[in-house]
Amino acid sequence: MSSHLKLGSKGEDFACRKLEELGYEIVSRNVRFKLGEIDVVAMESGELVFVEVRTRSVGIMSPPEATVGPRKLKKLVRCGQAYVEKSGWSGPWRIDIAAVTVDKGNSMKFELFKDVTVGLVEI
Template sequence: MTPRELGCLGEDLAAKHLAALGWAVLERNVRLPGGEIDLVAREGDELVLVEVRTRSESRLQEASDTVGPEKLRRLVRAGRNYVARRRYDGFWRIDLLALDRTGSGWSVHHHRDITGGRYDG
């Protein structure tokens, strides 16, 4: 499986995971100045921009550990651009859904509000 195919599979699994939680997935792969947003979803009244990270069994680093300071800055920039272009003035946050391939399937780790509500990056 190519890295692109793995990423697409991870986004499909993440969208299904969020739908199973009762979230509405509004958009996928939104490209904006400053970056891309993998999934845009709504949890109740909150807009959630979701970064999806997927890793195969053979990787040394877990998916949760692959988002560093520069990626966070890009996510914040993309998030700001998204809400500005949509003229959205409500609460929004950035979540991380990390999927790691295991011998028996997929391990899903959901990290909520990975910027701690700070959008000054």
């Protein structure tokens, strides 16, 4: 496995632990569709949550959450819609971004951005 894939996998594991500490129930991980992949599917307070996990090493100019642009958000929404359709879920759902930063000593920092598509006019 390449070093960036190892970093991503490590970041996802860390993000899932942090999400559980915040009361999220992890339903599934790495759900694949033709359109793309949902990193984490979880439930939080009766809401279905699709979590995009972004992991970066310290020293890289842009923070992890900045790597999710309009194109990626559009893809995440489409994957979320596909999951909802396939699962038959009829309740509320949203997309969160979990940003994980890893420093040189392998210490990790977690930040959560909830409901990142709110206010977007066109998806």
